[in-house]
Amino acid sequence: xxxxxxxxxxxxxxxxxxxxxxxxxxxxxxxxxxxxxxxxxxxxxxxxxxxxxxxxxxxxxxxxxxxxxxxxxxxxxxxxxxxxxxxxxxxxxxxxxxxxxxxxxxxxxxxxxxxxxxxxxxxxxxxxxxxxxxxxxxxxxxxxxxxxxxxxxxxxxxxxxxxxxxxxxxxxxxxxxxxxxxxxxxxxxxxxxxxxxxxxxxxxxxxxxxxxxxxxxxxxxxxxxxxxxxxxxxxxxxxxxxxxxxxxxxxxxxxxxxxxxxxxxxxxxxxxxxxxxxxxxxxxxxxxx
Numbered sequence: 482x483x484x485x486x487x488x489x490x491x492x493x494x495x496x497x498x499x500x501x502x503x504x505x506x507x508x509x510x511x512x513x514x515x516x517x518x519x520x521x522x523x524x525x526x527x528x529x530x531x532x533x534x535x536x537x538x539x540x541x542x543x544x545x546x547x548x549x550x551x552x553x554x555x556x557x558x559x560x561x562x563x564x565x566x567x568x569x570x571x572x573x574x575x576x577x578x579x580x581x582x583x584x585x586x587x588x589x590x591x592x593x594x595x596x597x598x599x600x601x602x603x604x605x606x607x608x609x610x611x612x613x614x615x616x617x618x619x620x621x622x623x624x625x626x627x628x629x630x631x632x633x634x635x636x637x638x639x640x641x642x643x644x645x646x647x648x649x650x651x652x653x654x655x656x657x658x659x660x661x662x663x664x665x666x667x668x669x670x671x672x673x674x675x676x677x678x679x680x681x682x683x684x685x686x687x688x689x690x691x692x693x694x695x696x697x698x699x700x701x702x703x704x705x706x707x708x709x710x711x712x713x714x715x716x717x718x719x720x721x722x723x724x725x726x727x728x729x730x731x732x733x734x735x736x737x738x739x740x741x742x743x744x745x746x747x748x749x750x751x752x753x754x755x756x757x758x759x760x761x762x763x764x765x766x767x768x769x770x
């Protein structure tokens with residue numbers, strides 16, 4: 482008898498097979514490597530919340546990776562929701578403990594994750610990726626920039642949980658918003674989630690190792706230059722929606738040594754922005770290929 486085609490049937494969408502956790506562990510967990518454990522769950526509210534709760538109790542090993550086939554309460558910045566059909570994307574969190582790196586440099590970790598994800602995806606999916614400061618992954622669809630992924634970092638226990646959400650195979654009718662996109666709609670040469678996940682985690686391991694070896698110095702590790710090179714926000718006029726219902730319009734001219742976006746305003750002043758929503762008003766930039 483053929484199983485009914487229901488949302489609860491993990492084989493109901495043959496274009497979206499489940500991840501093979503055994504194969505992923507064989508490919509990613511190795512002696513001396515960053516990744517120490519990898520688990521895949523069918524469904525959870527938020528991988529970040531789950532991993533943060535585990536880390537809060539202490540003793541959580543660095544390099545823990547938690548992946549969900551479906552997130553029902555995924556979170557973005559400002560507690561915005563992030564949901565997608567089962568097995569249509571990558572929804573994962575990792576736990577990092579930078580140790581000797583000064584805490585004031587940990588703010589670079591979400592930007593580091595952005596560079597790593599964009600680099601890994603550009604190589605494995607063959608799609609031009611760009612970064613919108615501070616934590617969005619962009620693709621171009623029919624000449625228009627679309628958000629296909631986001632990054633959320635939060636302190637937990639002795640380290641940081643970094644979550645990455647990525648739309649992989651979403652079809653146009655499944656997009657949650659007009660400005661959203663997916664790798665498939667951007668013409669990816671591969672939407673195999675295991676290939677993409679391995680590429681992202683290997684790239685993250687490489688960039689994290691370089692940054693940590695440089696004691697968190699973003700310039701010395703090459704992270705600051707790499708982020709600036711792939712950042713679609715730079716050299717554009719933007720509006721920054723800041724805490725306290727304040728907004729600032731200016732040209733995004735640099736990413737400073739603390740990972741802040743520097744805006745040049747109309748009065749000739751340069752103001753660094755450390756937190757806020759950024760709206761691209763005009764102009765365009767390239768991405769990471």
